Each structure stands twice: as C-alpha cells, then as structure tokens.
Amino acid sequence: MPWTPGQDSDDMVPEADSDDASPGTGGASGNATGTDPEDPPMPDLPPPAPTLAEGIQITDVEVNQAVPVPLWTNGQYVDINARNARFVQNRPALVRAYWSIDAGWQPREVDGRLRVTLTDGTSEVLSDVRTVAGPADPSDLDGTFRWTIPEALTQVGATFQIELADPALAPGGPLPASPPIVPPGGPAPLGVEGDAQVLRVLLVPVHHTIFNNCPAPAAIADVELQAMIDHLHGKNPTREVQVEIREPFPYSGNLSGFDGILSALADQRYADGTDPEVYVYGLIEHCSGNSGGLAGQAISIPDWPTPDNAWTRVSVGIRYNDEHSTALLATHEIGHSLGRYHIYCSGGEAGYDPAYPYDGGDIGGWGYSIVSETLKEPSKKDYMTYCSDNWVSDFGWEVVYPTIEEVSSWGSGQYVPEGTLLIGAVGGDEPEYWFTAPGALTPPPHGGATIELQTPEGTLEVPAFVSKRPHSNTRNVVVELPVAAEDLLGATRVEPEGGRYPITIRP
Ligand SMILES: [Zn+2]
Numbered sequence: 001m002p003w004t005p006g007q008d009s010d011d012m013v014p015e016a017d018s019d020d021a022s023p024g025t026g027g028a029s030g031n032a033t034g035t036d037p038e039d040p041p042m043p044d045l046p047p048p049a050p051t052l053a054e055g056i057q058i059t060d061v062e063v064n065q066a067v068p069v070p071l072w073t074n075g076q077y078v079d080i081n082a083r084n085a086r087f088v089q090n091r092p093a094l095v096r097a098y099w100s101i102d103a104g105w106q107p108r109e110v111d112g113r114l115r116v117t118l119t120d121g122t123s124e125v126l127s128d129v130r131t132v133a134g135p136a137d138p139s140d141l142d143g144t145f146r147w148t149i150p151e152a153l154t155q156v157g158a159t160f161q162i163e164l165a166d167p168a169l170a171p172g173g174p175l176p177a178s179p180p181i182v183p184p185g186g187p188a189p190l191g192v193e194g195d196a197q198v199l200r201v202l203l204v205p206v207h208h209t210i211f212n213n214c215p216a217p218a219a220i221a222d223v224e225l226q227a228m229i230d231h232l233h234g235k236n237p238t239r240e241v242q243v244e245i246r247e248p249f250p251y252s253g254n255l256s257g258f259d260g261i262l263s264a265l266a267d268q269r270y271a272d273g274t275d276p277e278v279y280v281y282g283l284i285e286h287c288s289g290n291s292g293g294l295a296g297q298a299i300s301i302p303d304w305p306t307p308d309n310a311w312t313r314v315s316v317g318i319r320y321n322d323e324h325s326t327a328l329l330a331t332h333e334i335g336h337s338l339g340r341y342h343i344y345c346s347g348g349e350a351g352y353d354p355a356y357p358y359d360g361g362d363i364g365g366w367g368y369s370i371v372s373e374t375l376k377e378p379s380k381k382d383y384m385t386y387c388s389d390n391w392v393s394d395f396g397w398e399v400v401y402p403t404i405e406e407v408s409s410w411g412s413g414q415y416v417p418e419g420t421l422l423i424g425a426v427g428g429d430e431p432e433y434w435f436t437a438p439g440a441l442t443p444p445p446h447g448g449a450t451i452e453l454q455t456p457e458g459t460l461e462v463p464a465f466v467s468k469r470p471h472s473n474t475r476n477v478v479v480e481l482p483v484a485a486e487d488l489l490g491a492t493r494v495e496p497e498g499g500r501y502p503i504t505i506r507p
Contacts, residue, residue, distance in 0.1 A: 048172030050165035055102040064368040067394040080191035090239040097145040098136040107133035111165040112145030119157035159187035196408035207248040231327035235392040258297040263433035276307040277407040282316035298336035307415040308439035345385030361385035428474030441480035454490035
C-alpha cells in the first residue's frame with residue numbers, strides 16, 4: 001500500500017508517534033480512566049499525520065555501510081540489480097537524503113522522516129529534524145538528512161520511504177502541491193542481501209628465535225585487538241569480524257623476507273586443525289629484522305576460496321607500536337587473501353588491478369565508517385594502494401563480497417577433506433619449503449610445471465598448479481597426490497624448460 005499522509009497509521013508501529021499513547025490505554029485492554037467499564041473498548045484513532053513541508057524536495061537518497069550506494073537518483077528508484085555495491089544484512093547503515101529548495105526559501109526546521117518496514121510488518125520511523133538554510137552538502141554529515149538504520153532493521157525484505165515534514169505546522173494539514181516523498185508511489189526495497197558475511201581471523205604472534213635476542217611477543221593488548229576488528233569490519237562487507245589469538249608461534253628460519261614464515265604458517269594451520277574459512281595472519285615483531293624492506297606479504301591471491309585451498313588464506317605483517325598501523329597493514333594483506341590485487345596510486349604497487357575505475361586509487365565517492373561514524377572524502381585511497389590515509393572503494397567492496405559470502409557458508413568444522421595436497425614454495429631467495437596437507441586440488445593445473453612422483457606403483461607425472469606470490473618472486477606449486485603421503489618414495493619438480501629439482505618434504 002502506498003504510504004501517504006493521513007492513511008499511514010494503522011498498519012505499523014510508529015516509534016516516533018508513540019509518545020501520545022501510554023501503555024495500557026485504549027485497545028482491547030479497555031481500562032482507560034473515566035470510561036464506564038460496561039462500555040466497549042474504544043479503538044485507537046490514528047494520530048494525524050505530520051504536515052509535509054512546502055518548497056523543498058528530496059533529490060537523492062543513498063545508503064552507506066562504508067561506500068555510498070544510491071537508492072534514489074535522477075527522480076528514480078535504483079533497482080537492486082543496478083546498484084554499485086551490495087547491502088549487508090545485520091550491519092548498521094547510514095542513509096542520507098539530499099534536498100533542493102525553491103527560490104525564496106526561508107531557513108527553517110524540517111523533519112526528515114525515514115520509515116523502515118520489515119516483512120513481518122514491524123515498522124519504525126526514524127526522525128531527523130534539522131535547520132535547512134541552503135543547498136545540501138555531501139561533504140558535511142550535517143549537510144544532508146541522515147539516519148542510522150540499526151542492525152535489527154537491516155533485514156532482507158525491508159522497505160523504505162522518506163518524507164519531509166514541517167514541524168512548525170500542526171499535524172493533519174493539507175498536502176503541498178508537490179509532496180516531498182521518496183519514492184512517491186510507495187515504499188521500495190532497501191535491497192538487503194541475506195548472506196552471513198562473517199570474517200574469521202586468527203592472529204598468530206610470531207616468536208623469532210633465530211638470534212635468541214628477540215623476546216617472546218608481548219600479549220596482544222585489547223586496543224590492538226579492537227583496532228584489528230575495527231579496521232577489518234569498517235572496510236569490508238561483513239556483519240561480524242571474529243578475531244582470535246593463537247599462542248606465539250616459534251620460528252627459527254630467515255626473516256629477511258617473509259616467504260619462509262608464510263610457508264611455515266600455512267603448514268601449521270593444518271597441524272593446528274584451523275577451520276578452512278579462517279584467515280591466518282602472522283604478526284612479525286619489529287626486532288625480527290628489516291624483512292627485506294617489506295612490511296607485509298600474503299602467500300597467495302586466490303581466484304576463489306574453497307575449503308581445499310585453506311593454505312591460500314595466510315598472510316603476515318609487521319606488528320607496529322601503533323595499533324592502527326598494524327591493523328591498516330593487516331587489512332591490506334588479508335585483502336590479498338580475500339582475492340584483491342593492488343590498486344595503482346604511488347606507482348610502487350606491483351601487479352595492480354587494471355579494472356579499477358577511479359584515477360589515482362581514489363575511493364571515488366563519500367565513504368562512511370560505521371565504527372567511527374565519520375565521512376571519508378572521495379580523495380581517500382583504496383586500502384589496496386600503497387598510499388596512506390586509506391579507506392575502501394565500492395569496487396573493492398564488491399570484489400571481496402562474494403569471497404566472504406562463500407567462506408561464511410561453509411560452517412565451522414563441517415568440512416571433511418578428501419585427498420592430499422603437496423604444497424611447495426620455490427624460486428625466491430629462501431630455501432624451498434614443501435609440506436603435505438589434506439585437501440583436493442580444485443583449480444585446473446596451470447603454469448607448466450609437473451611433479452614427478454616415485455610411488456610403489458612406479459613413476460607418475462602430475463601437472464601442477466603454479467601461482468606467483470604477491471610482493472615476491474616466489475611461486476606456489478601445488479599438486480594433488482595420487483597416493484597417500486606415506487607411500488611417496490620421492491618427488492622431483494620438472495620445469496617446462498626441462499630443469500629438474502628434487503623435492504624435500506618437511507619431515
Ligand atoms: Zn600488497
């Protein structure tokens with residue numbers, strides 16, 4: 001039913017209108033004072049609708065859970081399939097409405113009223129009364145009407161409608177010539193998606209033991225943990241970010257680069273029985289050395305997550321004294337693990353994504369943090385650039401949305417792996433690192449290399465899946481073993497040009 005003034009009160013629970021009805025009065029309870037108990041109960045009369053404002057119109061409406069998404073523009077509702085970014089269920093959302101005013105407008109208060117209605121009929125009116133003195137201003141949170149839809153109302157099937165009322169006029173007045181109502185024909189879907197969108201991260205403090213002069217890592221402080229959650233949650237399409245902390249992982253290998261520790265952590269996640277959907281992030285203490293000038297690294301940029309490629313969900317980065325620097329870096333490196341490539345900004349970003357739509361790595365629109373409740377100007381940079389002062393673009397939001405949706409759908413502990421993978425890191429400055437892990441090889445082999453396996457049945461040649469590590473010359477080489485790991489008698493990597501490299505699997 002279209003929501004028009006004067007006929008809107010009996011099919012909803014109007015929060016903003018409920019002050020004039022105290023509990024227990026009217027309705028079926030029939031206990032209103034001053035009435036004869038023999039009388040039938042009086043039905044509630046709907047309160048008169050607010051009188052709409054004259055001389056002001058709504059031009060644009062957008063929802064913002066980190067990136068701006070138009071719901072109404074150019075006089076039209078933006079259909080869900082035409083939107084630039086998806087709307088996450090159970091995540092708060094800022095809604096902003098821009099206005100235009102007639103010539104001769106006199107500054108005065110206007111009540112922006114956003115009605116959100118759920119599929120069960122629950123309805124709430126959020127009111128934003130502000131003085132409108134001039135044009136709307138997107139650069140100022142107070143330069144538009146704005147409301148925060150709480151998690152309880154960001155639900156699948158929810159609808160919205162906005163009207164602008166004049167609080168100086170008595171309710172129940174006549175409609176203006178062009179009523180400021182959007183959408184004018186009735187409520188329209190907010191377009192909330194129904195996916196779980198949970199990001200799980202395991203923080204692994206790395207205890208570097210190579211020189212015996214690096215003390216065991218200090219316990220992760222609450223502020224460090226909170227900063228990690230806030231940065232990951234603020235910039236990613238999540239309803240929840242869960243961060244757990246592992247006990248320190250002792251590592252005696254080289255830390256002048258990160259290739260060794262990445263392989264070791266990938267290996268360890270299987271030994272720990274870490275759930276496949278978990279993103280493992282190693283925290284490297286400053287005293288470990290300069291890490292070859294790198295601040296962080298991910299083991300892989302996987303095309304698509306599967307329970308079988310849990311080894312790809314591993315990255316590391318420096319643990320700084322400043323918790324925000326640590327969390328910024330983690331968001332970038334875990335971004336690689338979520339399938340994101342670099343975005344060009346400083347020029348130092350290797351392997352950047354050519355599909356990025358905004359110049360210079362800009363985020364391209366007014367972003368918003370649901371954590372700090374602040375705007376992010378369009379000239380901020382996407383978090384996959386090397387430029388500082390970053391936020392997230394709608395492009396980046398959409399790249400990681402389906403990945404988080406997929407890993408969230410697996411269910412903790414549900415996956416029973418079949419098969420055995422042989423996973424190696426080759427070609428960089430570090431010694432090769434080979435280990436076996438449960439799982440099947442889901443992508444088709446590519447990259448040219450084959451692995452020659454000596455088995456009790458004879459020699460087998462298996463084509464490998466080869467991918468380059470970000471920030472590194474190292475390549476990941478993966479094959480699925482046709483025999484059990486304990487039946488493997490020997491293995492050799494054979495490169496396309498004929499080079500043969502014996503494989504030593506970590507004992
Ligand atoms: Zn990077």
